[in-house]
Amino acid sequence: MCPARELRDREAQNRLHRFEMLPGTERDRRPRGDPLRAVKEYSRPAAGKDSTNPTELRPPAVLLKTVRYLIDEITAPSHQHPWTEVYSFVFDRLRSVKQDMIIQRVSGSDCVAILERTVRFLIYASYRLCGEPLRLYDPRINDTHLQEYLSWLLDCYATGSEAHPNQEEFQALALLYNLGSARATQHIMELPERLRSTPAITLALSINQAFLERNPVRLLRLARRLNFLQTCALHRHLAACRRDLLLVYSHGFSSRNCRFPLERLSQLLSLDTLLTAQLCQTYGVEVNQDNQVVFSKAAFSEPEQGKLHCNLYHSIVSEKQKDLTVQNIIHGCA
Amino acid sequence: MLRVQVRTCSINLHRLVLLLCFHRLVLLLCFHRLVLLCFHHLVLLLCFDRLVLLLCFDRLVLLLCFHRLVLLLLCFDRLVLLLCFDRLVLLLWFHRLVLLLWFHRLVLLLWSDRLVLLLWFHRLVVLLWFHRLVLLLWFHRLVLLLWFHRLVLLLWFHRLVLLLWFHHLVLLWFHRLVLQIYEAIDNHDGSFCAELLSFKHPHVANPRLQLASPEEKCQQVLEPPYDEMVAAHLRCTYAVANHDFVEAYKFQTLVVQSFLRAFQSHKEENWALPVMFSVTLDLRIFANNAEQQLQKKAKGQPGEMLEKAAEQLMSCFRVCASDNRAGIEDSKKWGMMFLSNQLFKIYFKINKLHLCKPLIRAIDSSNLKNDYSPAQKVTYKYYVGRKAMFDSDFKPAEEFLSFAFHHCHRSSQKNKRMILIYLLPVKMLLGHMPTHQLLRKYDLMQFADVTKAVSEGNLLLLNEALNKHETFFIRCGIFLILEKLKIITYRNLFKKVYLLLRTHQLPLDAFLVSLKMMQVEDVDIDEVQCILANLIYMGHIKGYISQQHQKLVVSKQNPFPPLSSVS
Numbered sequence: 001m002c003p004a005r006e007l008r009d010r011e012a013q014n015r016l017h018r019f020e021m022l023p024g025t026e027r028d029r030r031p032r033g034d035p036l037r038a039v040k041e042y043s044r045p046a047a048g049k050d051s052t053n054p055t056e057l058r059p060p061a062v063l064l065k066t067v068r069y070l071i072d073e074i075t076a077p078s079h080q081h082p083w084t085e086v087y088s089f090v091f092d093r094l095r096s097v098k099q100d101m102i103i104q105r106v107s108g109s110d111c112v113a114i115l116e117r118t119v120r121f122l123i124y125a126s127y128r129l130c131g132e133p134l135r136l137y138d139p140r141i142n143d144t145h146l147q148e149y150l151s152w153l154l155d156c157y158a159t160g161s162e163a164h165p166n167q168e169e170f171q172a173l174a175l176l177y178n179l180g181s182a183r184a185t186q187h188i189m190e191l192p193e194r195l196r197s198t199p200a201i202t203l204a205l206s207i208n209q210a211f212l213e214r215n216p217v218r219l220l221r222l223a224r225r226l227n228f229l230q231t232c233a234l235h236r237h238l239a240a241c242r243r244d245l246l247l248v249y250s251h252g253f254s255s256r257n258c259r260f261p262l263e264r265l266s267q268l269l270s271l272d273t274l275l276t277a278q279l280c281q282t283y284g285v286e287v288n289q290d291n292q293v294v295f296s297k298a299a300f301s302e303p304e305q306g307k308l309h310c311n312l313y314h315s316i317v318s319e320k321q322k323d324l325t326v327q328n329i330i331h332g333c334a
Numbered sequence: 335m336l337r338v339q340v341r342t343c344s345i346n347l348h349r350l351v352l353l354l355c356f357h358r359l360v361l362l363l364c365f366h367r368l369v370l371l372c373f374h375h376l377v378l379l380l381c382f383d384r385l386v387l388l389l390c391f392d393r394l395v396l397l398l399c400f401h402r403l404v405l406l407l408l409c410f411d412r413l414v415l416l417l418c419f420d421r422l423v424l425l426l427w428f429h430r431l432v433l434l435l436w437f438h439r440l441v442l443l444l445w446s447d448r449l450v451l452l453l454w455f456h457r458l459v460v461l462l463w464f465h466r467l468v469l470l471l472w473f474h475r476l477v478l479l480l481w482f483h484r485l486v487l488l489l490w491f492h493r494l495v496l497l498l499w500f501h502h503l504v505l506l507w508f509h510r511l512v513l514q515i516y517e518a519i520d521n522h523d524g525s526f527c528a529e530l531l532s533f534k535h536p537h538v539a540n541p542r543l544q545l546a547s548p549e550e551k552c553q554q555v556l557e558p559p560y561d562e563m564v565a566a567h568l569r570c571t572y573a574v575a576n577h578d579f580v581e582a583y584k585f586q587t588l589v590v591q592s593f594l595r596a597f598q599s600h601k602e603e604n605w606a607l608p609v610m611f612s613v614t615l616d617l618r619i620f621a622n623n624a625e626q627q628l629q630k631k632a633k634g635q636p637g638e639m640l641e642k643a644a645e646q647l648m649s650c651f652r653v654c655a656s657d658n659r660a661g662i663e664d665s666k667k668w669g670m671m672f673l674s675n676q677l678f679k680i681y682f683k684i685n686k687l688h689l690c691k692p693l694i695r696a697i698d699s700s701n702l703k704n705d706y707s708p709a710q711k712v713t714y715k716y717y718v719g720r721k722a723m724f725d726s727d728f729k730p731a732e733e734f735l736s737f738a739f740h741h742c743h744r745s746s747q748k749n750k751r752m753i754l755i756y757l758l759p760v761k762m763l764l765g766h767m768p769t770h771q772l773l774r775k776y777d778l779m780q781f782a783d784v785t786k787a788v789s790e791g792n793l794l795l796l797n798e799a800l801n802k803h804e805t806f807f808i809r810c811g812i813f814l815i816l817e818k819l820k821i822i823t824y825r826n827l828f829k830k831v832y833l834l835l836r837t838h839q840l841p842l843d844a845f846l847v848s849l850k851m852m853q854v855e856d857v858d859i860d861e862v863q864c865i866l867a868n869l870i871y872m873g874h875i876k877g878y879i880s881q882q883h884q885k886l887v888v889s890k891q892n893p894f895p896p897l898s899s900v901s
Contacts, residue, residue: 182724182814183685189808213820217864245864252867255878255887264881268860 001066002038003056010041017041017089018081019074037073039066042096052103060110063097067114068331070094075121076327084136087125094118095145107156115153116166120229120330122146123173127232131311139236150174154187166332168195172204176226176233180211204230211237216245220270220316228320229329235317239310242269243302246283250300259292270316282308421473428466435459508548508568512555515564519556528608531567531589533574533616559592566592570620579623583639586617590646598653602660607669614650617643618676622683637684644680644689647673655696667702671710678717690721712738712749720756723815732760751776759815762788763822765897780806788819791827793852796820822897824865825874827852829894838893840886842866842879859884873900 178184518527566588719734783799877888
């Protein structure tokens, strides 16, 4: 998984990652690399650097094995190390896998298999690391790369001639991740009828439609039917969705004498009552002592930057995880 | 010439010598005859006469042979005359033979009175006359054959001559075209030059202009960079005639690039604007055709050629936009709108609408924006309206598209229809429904059901109509906008409920029932509340919802404001 020359160089320069060192030599001044665990790292292409040397490139079968190794041996097991470290290691190594694939112009079932796992990993990571400090995890970088992988994967589906069993899953994931985007919706509408009528995509389309119509009640209700990974893809829009609900209700129920029961609201928002109260507070919506919400047009306000902690409200996603292992999630066996 | 003359002289000498020999011989014989006469021997006389005649004949024959030889040496292709001589010679031989036989006959007559022999001789004579006839015919045939071959050779020579003349003509046409272009450039006649360089002009169908390598000829007449431009244009016509649009596109790129170099060097003049219009239009058309050809062969990335064409057009646009020095009359800024329109067409095709923004900004900030020709303005407003629609700015979109629709020329029905396809959804979102008459006039009956459903608040019919014409709407890219009409439909439906119940405190159940009547699945009271809250938020309903009483309380005045006043 790593060219010999690179392993030697990195060993000499002490640039090995913790996960690549020979067990027992981590504390040495010059740790030794484990050839069975070292993975080729990503290096930015530069003028004069020959990235096309065949001895350094990994063929598609090896790339797939590398990806499997990264998921089974690095991502899935629980470490004593924080998951952000795991993420940055796996992210970087997957990037070098992508680079090798581009240089060799890999296409076909190998390419699709690698891309599918990568996409699943990044979607899972976008949920799991939500709320981490910026220096450890940057959601924008994750998003940029995820969009690139997704568009490449959708391209493969569009141009390849063989049938792809997971296509509907990923088309649905793409739409859910890019909820409300006209481009993504138009792309789905242009798929063949047979594909568009599969349950996953139909559900994703209805959720998209509910988002475009600004019907958060329907959206959150439909979102309960999604599986774990799909909810991970959707989760970054949930905050906007809840905000819409509070905004629209602030206008619709805006009356001094009217009250709205908090449990009802928490049911609609798929949160528990405490969290609902907290959310209302963040948006300036008044909750009185009897656990009744007093909606008012004037009272609603946007929270300041950084006040809204998305990861407090992850229950809708986390409850679906239950007994799914990370390995199963990313390999898609769930 | 001298050799021939020497030869002729030598031949003449030989001839003279032989003639003299013969004359001598003849004279000798005459002398002998005279001697014989003295002996009164008639038979011998006749023999001598016969001999004399023979010799005369031989002489004649030899003379003719010599003449023939002379002619051979002097004129090689006078085969006909040769044959005539051969014929004459043979004729004379025959005559000689005949005369010989006649003499023999005469002699025999004189010697004996044998009739049989006479007849035999007559027969022989007739046979020989017959053979003579046959040989004559054969010779005639040979002569005719040779005449025929001569004709064939003549025709072949004529053909060769014609081919050379043809090439000469090709070069003449070519030369003519290049000269015309040179004149047009010299006179700064932009529109004529544009015609000569455009593919709509009939000269491109002229097979005489389809040369594979016209560079040298162009370089002789035109200056750089015009010579490259015209050479590339001619190569392009060649490629188009062979239906190879990828090659045609490459050459047209060269045309545009060399034209741009020339255009940039025109300081404070803009006569070449029509040329720019025609070459850029052809570039875009070839890019389209090349894309289609590549798609059929499943090669290359979709949109690649169009993107490259867009880059070229963008560089032309920059040249036009940065022309600050010239006055209004001579400014190159007059070309900006045409180029923007071409670029819009490409960007809409490759679905990169965000690239339209800088163009729109540039045109908006220019002071010429209302002075362009109506056709260009209509196209511009059409595309800007579509972009605004895509960005969900419906009020400006309606403005632009209405302008385009009203100013579009009455005879361009197809263009009017295209504008209407995008104008209708926008107007419907603002509450103005089209009439049936209008839809029928422009063959847009797909919108009829949608219109009916929205104005009646009939969600069921709306869903059915959208499903039925799904393909058409998706292809035009308006399906998503028509889905937005659902909110308007909800509003109309709920207004009906309000009008039916005639009270200001409407129970939420009534709305739920109305939705269930429209066969909207799995909707419950919470969703009804949400939909109503949304309508209140958007300003379509004036009022509030009371959770405790499960009622919608609407304002006593104008609870459902008209659609055009909202948003």
